[in-house]
Amino acid sequence: MINFRSIKAIYIFEMSRTFRTLIQSLISPILSTVLYFIVFGTAIGNNINFTNEIPYGAFIVPGLVILTISMQSVNNASFGIFFPKFLGTTYEILSAPISYVEIVIGYVGASATKSFCLGLLILITSTFFVDLNIKFPILMLCMLLLSCVSFSLLGFIIGIVSDNFEQINFVPMIIITPLVFLGGSFYTIDVLPDFWQTITLFNPIFYLVSGFRYSFFGTGEVNILISIFSISLFILLCIIIIWRIFKTGYKIKT
Amino acid sequence: MQTIIEIKNLKKIYKDNKVALDDVNLNIFKGEIIALLGPNGAGKTTLISNICGISSITSGDIKVNGFDVIDNYREARKCIGIVPQELSFEPFEKVINTVNFSRQLFGKKPDEEYIENLLKKLSLWDKKDQIIRSLSGGMKRRVLIAKALSHEPDVLFLDEPTAGVDVELRRDMWNTIKNLQNSGVTIILTTHYIEEAELMANRIAVINNGKILLIDKKDNLIDRMSKKTLIIHTNSKINKIDKALEKFQLRVSKDKKNLEYDYSPNKKKTGITTLLNEIKKTGIELIDVQTKQSNLEQIFVEILKND
Numbered sequence: 001m002i003n004f005r006s007i008k009a010i011y012i013f014e015m016s017r018t019f020r021t022l023i024q025s026l027i028s029p030i031l032s033t034v035l036y037f038i039v040f041g042t043a044i045g046n047n048i049n050f051t052n053e054i055p056y057g058a059f060i061v062p063g064l065v066i067l068t069i070s071m072q073s074v075n076n077a078s079f080g081i082f083f084p085k086f087l088g089t090t091y092e093i094l095s096a097p098i099s100y101v102e103i104v105i106g107y108v109g110a111s112a113t114k115s116f117c118l119g120l121l122i123l124i125t126s127t128f129f130v131d132l133n134i135k136f137p138i139l140m141l142c143m144l145l146l147s148c149v150s151f152s153l154l155g156f157i158i159g160i161v162s163d164n165f166e167q168i169n170f171v172p173m174i175i176i177t178p179l180v181f182l183g184g185s186f187y188t189i190d191v192l193p194d195f196w197q198t199i200t201l202f203n204p205i206f207y208l209v210s211g212f213r214y215s216f217f218g219t220g221e222v223n224i225l226i227s228i229f230s231i232s233l234f235i236l237l238c239i240i241i242i243w244r245i246f247k248t249g250y251k252i253k254t
Numbered sequence: 255m256q257t258i259i260e261i262k263n264l265k266k267i268y269k270d271n272k273v274a275l276d277d278v279n280l281n282i283f284k285g286e287i288i289a290l291l292g293p294n295g296a297g298k299t300t301l302i303s304n305i306c307g308i309s310s311i312t313s314g315d316i317k318v319n320g321f322d323v324i325d326n327y328r329e330a331r332k333c334i335g336i337v338p339q340e341l342s343f344e345p346f347e348k349v350i351n352t353v354n355f356s357r358q359l360f361g362k363k364p365d366e367e368y369i370e371n372l373l374k375k376l377s378l379w380d381k382k383d384q385i386i387r388s389l390s391g392g393m394k395r396r397v398l399i400a401k402a403l404s405h406e407p408d409v410l411f412l413d414e415p416t417a418g419v420d421v422e423l424r425r426d427m428w429n430t431i432k433n434l435q436n437s438g439v440t441i442i443l444t445t446h447y448i449e450e451a452e453l454m455a456n457r458i459a460v461i462n463n464g465k466i467l468l469i470d471k472k473d474n475l476i477d478r479m480s481k482k483t484l485i486i487h488t489n490s491k492i493n494k495i496d497k498a499l500e501k502f503q504l505r506v507s508k509d510k511k512n513l514e515y516d517y518s519p520n521k522k523k524t525g526i527t528t529l530l531n532e533i534k535k536t537g538i539e540l541i542d543v544q545t546k547q548s549n550l551e552q553i554f555v556e557i558l559k560n561d
Binding site for chain 1: 331361
């Protein structure tokens, strides 16, 4: 029997943190995105023509959404679980009549919700700068949701294994940002030399961006099914790691 | 008496092979206040953490209200509230919100009336809309108690509730704990303040090096372990104890006017009559005689010394 009331308690508690830090949670990422549109979409984008019939400003929208939600999902979920560890309030979660699955649903659910809303806000913001016709809106929403959940799961893992704030920031800054930038967010990989094209194929974000872009324009760099498979595999991997963490009590229980 | 917590052969070994709990067996009865008394690092907090699910058990069984804390953890944990040693909070949260959060985290429906009464009982109602970081240390401790009681538990664990608290606040906290017991809550109190255990507890368990060295009713413990001292006031200075009195191992007070004799009141023959007869023979004139009972602190030190 799932303890919905406990899940709801964690979920609402986490969501209320967003409203306490509205500038940091919403306005700051939206402002960053607007700057990307102005610089890349308008100022530089008019001189770029490798994106076939798609205007460059519209071409970068999926990449920008992925860039923002990946960072925000990881930050939200990692801080969500790291903060109680830092403050010493995890005793309450651990002593509550709630299963590990329910704990994960509460924290990851809240984090994914915040990122999902943010992704939609960025899409709405982008319509002020470019004409956007989303070819497969349902698929786009599904891909957005899957992306939010997958990065939130990753953030949850980072939050548990981190011992300090430096470690919390390490993975998003040193690993995720470069992977997103090098994953075809702002270009197609065929503009890269052969060697770097091959390297890019090992970047999981590449498949995510490609799939997400497919839902917008009906064209991606790899088959949409490969993208869906990749993201599902990533979610599965995160779930296995979290299951193992809770099973062993690693960095949670003494 | 009905057992509410049953601990059998509990063992906790940390990764560094440190044995924190070594074959602990303990029954806690409904409605009592039991004090776990022991020095720092004795295993008190580990014992509580094992019962509440905060740390994992190496081996052994724990049942709360008949529910196994591993197999039936949901039912077992519903019965438990815990007040940790550290003042751990989300600092920017309002008092009322954090208490409501705790209640719902434990799967209980929101109940404004119950929470209002609880906060009033803990003198927190007028602070309900304040953020926690603005409260004093004592008030923060009360918020922790309110959080622990928010889901109406049968058992409350108080891990060193008065550590670092001033005397006035400590007495205030003791009153709160007594009131909780009167409302039917079973209380497990860890402390290294002997005065606290002596004043609050119905039973006392002395724990050291992960072992329960002794558990008994507080009064029994004092009776069983205590020694009495007979103080004999004389009207002359005693420079040397008479040979005839040497067998009694008497002590002479600093002002050399009193003789002190330790005896166990539980023994059939205390030796007092013989001693007084012998003193009479030596010609020492007595002014007064009084007895002094050892307190729990002396008993505690004695137990640890023998461990």
